[in-house]
Amino acid sequence: MKRIINKHPLAIRWFHWINFPLLAIMIWSGLLIYWAYDPYAIKLFGVTAFKFFPEWFYHKLNIVHRLSEGMAFHFLFMWLFALNGLIYVLYTFISGEWRYLLPEKKSWREAWLVVLHDLHIRKSAPEQLKYNAAQRIAYTGIIIMGIGSLITGLSIYKPAQFNWLVFLCGGYHTARLIHFTLTIGYCLFFVLHILQVIIAGWNNFRAIVTGFEIKAEKPAKPQMPHAPITPIKDVKAK
Amino acid sequence: MLKPNKENPQRFTEGELVSEKSIKRRTFLSFFGFGIAGVAAYFGWSDLYHEPLETKGVTAGARQTLRGVLNANEQVFNKTLPAGHLAKTYPLSAAAKVPRVNGDIGLAGSDINNWIDVIISPGQTIKVTLEELKSLPKTEHVVDFRCVEGWDQIMHWGGVKFSDFIKHYQLDKQAAMEYVGLHTPDNKYYVGIDMASALHPQTLLCYELNGKPLSQDHGYPLRLIIPVKYGIKNLKRIGTLYFSNQRPPDYWAENGYDYYSGL
Numbered sequence: 409m410k411r412i413i414n415k416h417p418l419a420i421r422w423f424h425w426i427n428f429p430l431l432a433i434m435i436w437s438g439l440l441i442y443w444a445y446d447p448y449a450i451k452l453f454g455v456t457a458f459k460f461f462p463e464w465f466y467h468k469l470n471i472v473h474r475l476s477e478g479m480a481f482h483f484l485f486m487w488l489f490a491l492n493g494l495i496y497v498l499y500t501f502i503s504g505e506w507r508y509l510l511p512e513k514k515s516w517r518e519a520w521l522v523v524l525h526d527l528h529i530r531k532s533a534p535e536q537l538k539y540n541a542a543q544r545i546a547y548t549g550i551i552i553m554g555i556g557s558l559i560t561g562l563s564i565y566k567p568a569q570f571n572w573l574v575f576l577c578g579g580y581h582t583a584r585l586i587h588f589t590l591t592i593g594y595c596l597f598f599v600l601h602i603l604q605v606i607i608a609g610w611n612n613f614r615a616i617v618t619g620f621e622i623k624a625e626k627p628a629k630p631q632m633p634h635a636p637i638t639p640i641k642d643v644k645a646k
Numbered sequence: 647m648l649k650p651n652k653e654n655p656q657r658f659t660e661g662e663l664v665s666e667k668s669i670k671r672r673t674f675l676s677f678f679g680f681g682i683a684g685v686a687a688y689f690g691w692s693d694l695y696h697e698p699l700e701t702k703g704v705t706a707g708a709r710q711t712l713r714g715v716l717n718a719n720e721q722v723f724n725k726t727l728p729a730g731h732l733a734k735t736y737p738l739s740a741a742a743k744v745p746r747v748n749g750d751i752g753l754a755g756s757d758i759n760n761w762i763d764v765i766i767s768p769g770q771t772i773k774v775t776l777e778e779l780k781s782l783p784k785t786e787h788v789v790d791f792r793c794v795e796g797w798d799q800i801m802h803w804g805g806v807k808f809s810d811f812i813k814h815y816q817l818d819k820q821a822a823m824e825y826v827g828l829h830t831p832d833n834k835y836y837v838g839i840d841m842a843s844a845l846h847p848q849t850l851l852c853y854e855l856n857g858k859p860l861s862q863d864h865g866y867p868l869r870l871i872i873p874v875k876y877g878i879k880n881l882k883r884i885g886t887l888y889f890s891n892q893r894p895p896d897y898w899a900e901n902g903y904d905y906y907s908g909l
Contacts, residue, residue: 410669411661425680429687445796475795476902480712483719483904507653537658566723567792568733568874568909580790580798618676622669623661 411623415538415615417503423496424616430489433481435591440478443471448588460588486561493554508538510548515541526604550597553590560587704838704893707902720906724840733848733873733909736788741802745855747863748793751897752835753883759831760867765888766820774815776853776867782806782814787848787873792909794876794898803871804854809845820889821845827894828870831885838894839872839879843908848873851884876907 416424439461448460466472500506511519518541524530526542534541560583563573567580577583605613615621697709705713761775786804812821826844829836843849852871853860860866865882872879878898888894899905 409663409665412664412669413658413661415658425683429691433691441796445793447797476707476898479794479904480708480716480902484712484715487715504652508658537653537655566909567790569723569731571732571734574734580792584796614673617680618673620669620672 412620413615413623414619415621416619417505418619419499419503420496420505421616421619423492423499426492427489427496430485430492431594433485434489435594437478437481437485438591439469439471440474441482442588443473443478444475448585460592483565486565490558493551493558497551509544511541511544515544517541519545526607546597550594553593553597557587557590560584560590702900704895705899705905707900716904716906720904720908723908724842724906731874733789736790736800738788738802740800741788741856742799743856745801745864746797746799748877749835749882750863752830752832752881753863753865754834755830755832757831757885758862758866758883759885762868762884763886764815764817765886766815766817772815774811779806779811779851779853779868782810784854785810785850786854787850789848789871789873791871791873791880792876794878794903794907802856803850803852804857805850805852805868805871807847808849808851808870809847811851812845817889823889823891825890825892825894827886827888827890828881828884829886829895830881830883833885835881835897836895837870837879837881838890838896838899838905839870839875840906843872843874846872846874874909876909878903879907 442460443466446460449456450458450460461471500509518534521530521534522540522542525533539547559573560577563570563577563583564580564587567574567583574580574583577586611621694709694711697711700706700708700710700713708716760777761773763771764774765771783806784804785807786802788800788802790798791801792798808826812818821841821844824841826839826841827836828839839849848871850871852865852869853867855861855864860869862883865884868884869882870880870884893905896905898907
């Protein structure tokens with residue numbers, strides 16, 4: 409017999425794995441669109457340090473001259489991407505999973521401790537339930553980014569119709585820039601996410617497929633049929 | 647798998663006691679399902695990606711399913727666009743001093759007249775001269791001209807409102823049809839516009855840019871300016887204008903772009 413922790417409900421596993429290819433297609437088709445007008449660059453002291461994107465990048469990924477294709481794919485998968493995200497958010501609220509996801513007051517302070525721990529600067533990590541403080545912030549942040557992509561996306565898709573939305577985004581140019589920057593953000597998130605998953609190991613990864621993690625065996629203490637009670641107190645204290 | 651809506655720390659601190667066998671079974675089933683879903687997703691995507699292009703008609707060049715979605719999107723956004731919803735206008739000072747020239751398809755021929763042919767019914771064409779149009783009330787606006795490529799420029803246009811043109815020439819019967827078609831004199835560039843967008847109060851039969859007659863590369867003598875559509879619909883050098891209940895041919899819609907191309 410072993411103790412398992414039912415970490416990810418089935419619905420969340422579906423949302424996660426559906427989102428992955430959808431977001432990938434959105435980023436790819438977005439690139440096909442961005443290629444047609446690609447003014448963004450990082451400039452340091454007036455010198456272009458990095459151009460989004462270099463020619464070799466476009467050619468390598470076969471991005472060149474595919475604007476109409478990109479638009480057609482983007483405007484199909486936007487529906488699926490938005491729908492999956494929307495249902496996910498609804499689900500977290502209805503099921504109560506949001507309680508383990510949203511940052512708490514202490515998360516902002518604790519997130520630093522988690523980062524220090526992850527960088528092996530600090531030995532112990534703060535107590536956590538499903539997610540640590542940094543994860544709470546990251547996984548809530550990524551949803552806010554998603555909403556940002558939908559809003560800026562809609563305002564560059566139909567700027568005359570949703571004039572007020574364009575205004576809210578700070579104008580047509582700003583909306584496009586935010587839309588682009590968020591996409592770069594997803595790519596950075598992806599890299600960090602993969603790294604963390606690799607470091608966390610199999611037990612953690614398995615949970616996003618099977619739903620459960622196998623609980624680490626604690627050195628046997630006979631009088632411990634129940635787990636430490638402290639987290640419950642914490643919850644009540646708030 | 648709905649849980650009572652309150653935090654349940656034991657779920658993570660205590661967990662659940664299960665047998666090794668059950669763990670193995672659950673792991674196998676989950677990964678099996680995961681694999682099946684992954685393979686299905688791969689084939690689904692592959693099917694879509696390699697889907698044949700639509701049969702060439704008024705539109706062409708897009709995958710069948712994607713064209714269907716583009717058309718469906720038109721229905722969604724066309725219906726949420728209340729008539730008269732205006733594109734943002736800007737002060738005169740915001741207008742570009744050196745307006746950008748982008749496309750030149752249909753402008754190569756020397757076929758430049760100072761009139762346009764308006765086909766009001768099959769076999770009945772009227773010549774509308776630039777002078778006549780200039781004698782109608784002039785409308786000027788400074789609007790953002792948006793290219794499908796992604797760039798935009800604020801430009802100052804002047805001309806006759808399309809709806810004023812319809813009124814003056816008593817084309818109400820024609821305006822009750824579903825589309826307006828336009829093409830250049832050499833017939834190399836052509837667009838179709840849904841009537842609601844054509845009658846939109848900011849749609850112009852335009853003969854002025856920055857207060858001066860259009861230059862040839864901006865579409866002398868007369869071009870369409872339709873701020874609720876991408877630039878590809880703003881045909882330069884109108885040769886012929888006609889009305890139809892079917893979608894008129896459209897240059898870029900034949901090249902994989904959305905027919906509606908509304909903003």
